[in-house]
Amino acid sequence: MTSMKSLLAAFLLALTSLFSLSASAVVEGYKYQFDSEEEVQRFNGLAEVLRCPKCQNQNLADSNAPVASDMREKVYELMLEGQSDDQIVDYLVARYGDFVHYKPPVRAETWLLWFGPLIAFLIGLLVLRQLRRKQTVEQAQPLTEAERAQLERMKSGADSSSN
């Protein structure tokens, strides 16, 4: 029993040492070799925030479009060249436009994209507030003398008719 356990431990140790020798990211069946786990994380992170221009609702990590694999390859290449995340994103944005980044910069053309939802929300709040105010105004207003008298009349009228 103990020998089994030690055997298993040795096996696991061998397995982990195998992985620590080289780290790799596997995306859509393509393997990208890196020196460290950090690099793998960086690569996966970039593939996550970069958008495939062909299949417009997928990122580079999810897409199996040929252009997405070319772009992943380029990201890998630029990473090995030692470029920073920003440099890599800029490289692709310079060729494919703001569209390739899931976080486009705030500019005149992207203003509505960034702040549209907030504006819609504020309009919604405003409408809600107006409606609420109208409701409370109606509730809070006491009946006038005439209205009270009319109410009484209607009540007694209803009473007499039911009797």
Added chain:
Amino acid sequence: MKRFVLFVPLVGVLALVVLFFLTLDRENKDALPSPLIGQAFPAFDMVALESGAAVTAEDLKGQKLLVNVWATWCPTCKAEHAFLNKLADQQGIRIIGINYKDEDIKARQWLESFGNPYEVNVSDPDGKLGLELGVYGAPETFLVDANGVIRGKHIGDLNTEVWKKLQPQFEAMP
């Protein structure tokens, strides 16, 4: 005045309806604007599909032209090919091809069977030049002026209808 507020949602919905209608009418819904417009054609040093001779960005300069990205695996490229032949033969428009992520042999066969409207074709089997150009599908066509500056881009096939819109821009280029 308070009643006016009740109409805000209606106005909002109507605005959306108008917006959606306008986008419905837009052809090429997936076409992305290219950041390369107004910039020099990216430098490259590749080989010609036909001869294997070197082709560089310098070869584009001198006379305005269309740079057409195509491949034999692309059905829309087949659809536009006859029109490209017409542009080259009848209107004498200079077209340089980029054979994108394709096999040279297949591409040469294609040109033999369907005619060759291209002054020269750049062989780009790995899509390296395509990546520099922000190509994400085929066909794509760039309008390049005599100084080698990209002036416009069309995504999708070229045909009589599309050319009607592009021609004035092409004519206006130096």
